[in-house]
Amino acid sequence: MSATTAGLHDWTRKKPWRRTRAILQNTLLFPGLNSFAKLSVSHRERFMQLQGGAIFISNHCSALDGAVMVEALPPRYRNRSVVVAAADSIFKRKWEAAVAQVSVNAFPIPRGGGARPYLDTLKDLLRQRWSVIIFPEGRLSVTGAIGNFRKGAAVLAVDAGAPIVPAFIDGMYEVLPRFRRRPQAGKVSIVFGDPLIPQPGEDYDALTARAEAAVRALGGDKGIAVDTPVAAGAGSAEGPNYWY
Numbered sequence: 288m289s290a291t292t293a294g295l296h297d298w299t300r301k302k303p304w305r306r307t308r309a310i311l312q313n314t315l316l317f318p319g320l321n322s323f324a325k326l327s328v329s330h331r332e333r334f335m336q337l338q339g340g341a342i343f344i345s346n347h348c349s350a351l352d353g354a355v356m357v358e359a360l361p362p363r364y365r366n367r368s369v370v371v372a373a374a375d376s377i378f379k380r381k382w383e384a385a386v387a388q389v390s391v392n393a394f395p396i397p398r399g400g401g402a403r404p405y406l407d408t409l410k411d412l413l414r415q416r417w418s419v420i421i422f423p424e425g426r427l428s429v430t431g432a433i434g435n436f437r438k439g440a441a442v443l444a445v446d447a448g449a450p451i452v453p454a455f456i457d458g459m460y461e462v463l464p465r466f467r468r469r470p471q472a473g474k475v476s477i478v479f480g481d482p483l484i485p486q487p488g489e490d491y492d493a494l495t496a497r498a499e500a501a502v503r504a505l506g507g508d509k510g511i512a513v514d515t516p517v518a519a520g521a522g523s524a525e526g527p528n529y530w531y
Contacts, residue, residue, distance in 0.1 A: 296395070299388045300417075305366055308389060312365075316390050317358050320351070323470045324462045328359045329478040333452070336482050340367070340418045342451045344440050345477070346433045346502055346510075347422035349459035351470070356420050356454070357391045359477045368418040369394040369409070371439075394419075396439075406442065413447040423498065424514070431460035433503055434514035441485075441494035450482035451498050455505035480505050 298304060320326070341364070343356060353370040360368060370387075374395035378384040387393035396405050409419050421443075423436040444451050458475035480501050485494055503510030 296388065299392050299394075300369075300412075304389070308392060309362075309366055311390060312357070316354060320354060320358060323472045324351070324355065324459070324475045325473075326355060326358060327474070327476045329476065331361060331479065333479050333481055334361055334364070337364075337450060337452070339416045340413045340449055341482065342413070342440050342444055342449055343368070343418060343420045343454060344423050344451055344498060344502065345454040345456050346428065346506065347424045347426070348428045348431055348456065348465075349463045350427065350465070351463055352422060352456055352459055353387075353391050353393065353420060355456060355459060355475060355477065359454070359479075360418075364418050367416065368392060368420055369412065370420045371396055371409070371422070373398055406439070409443055410447040413443060413449040419443060419449075423495070427465040428460065429465070429515045430512070431464065432512035432514040433499070433506065433510060434516070436495050436499040436502075438491045438495040440498060441491040444483075444494060445485045445489070445491060448485070450484050451494070452482050453480040453498060453501035453505060454478065455480075455502055455510065457506070457509065478505050 343360070345352065345356060353372065357365055357368065357370065370391045370393050372378065372387065372393045372395055374397045377387050377393065378395045384393070394405075394409070396402055413419060421440045423440045424434040425437045426434070428434060440451055443449065454477055456475065456477050458473050461471070462473040462475060463470040483494070483498055483501060
């Protein structure tokens with residue numbers, strides 16, 4: 288890892304904090320989530336196809352999607368993963384940033400420029416057998432449908448030579464959509480798809496399209512509709528798209 292990127296929030300990845308995070312997740316975070324969002328996970332056996340780190344992607348309907356995805360991962364990936372978040376959302380307030388970093392190892396990406404060293408850090412982490420959780424829509428869904436994917440996940444996959452593992456989260460829009468502050472009880476399911484390996488000569492756009500198609504296919508009928516874009520100048524729980 289280069290000297291210019293090595294220090295980016297690396298304290299969250301050190302062993303003492305990883306141990307602390309695992310304890311907090313198993314004793315507080317996951318039981319708390321399951322008190323209102325009963326989670327079921329399908330096709331974890333597809334993780335047997337993986338070697339090393341991976342990029343986990345899914346649709347993005349709720350501010351709690353990152354925590355739910357972390358819970359769904361097997362421990363060997365959960366304990367060595369970062370959750371990408373917009374630097375100007377939860378990272379605007381120090382206490383909120385600290386909670387996200389300690390609980391799910393949130394990793395900030397600036398979206399107003401200056402993202403390159405952060406992306407380089409993620410690529411280095413993937414090469415070191417860490418995993419990255421990304422929501423390629425770049426913002427929370429307005430309607431619950433899947434929005435158009437941005438190419439950040441494909442950039443990481445192609446440049447770091449890492450597989451993309453698609454997933455579909457069902458139920459989180461009903462539990463805690465962007466327009467609601469308090470969750471309501473509901474059932475949540477996550478289904479994982481087969482890993483997508485970047486092919487020789489495959490560019491970012493082609494891999495992005497393949498990844499979006501895979502997530503939509505996992506959603507079945509719910510993966511067909513396309514989310515309504517946020518109106519220009521409108522407020523957003525996560526602001527404008529940040530994955531390019």
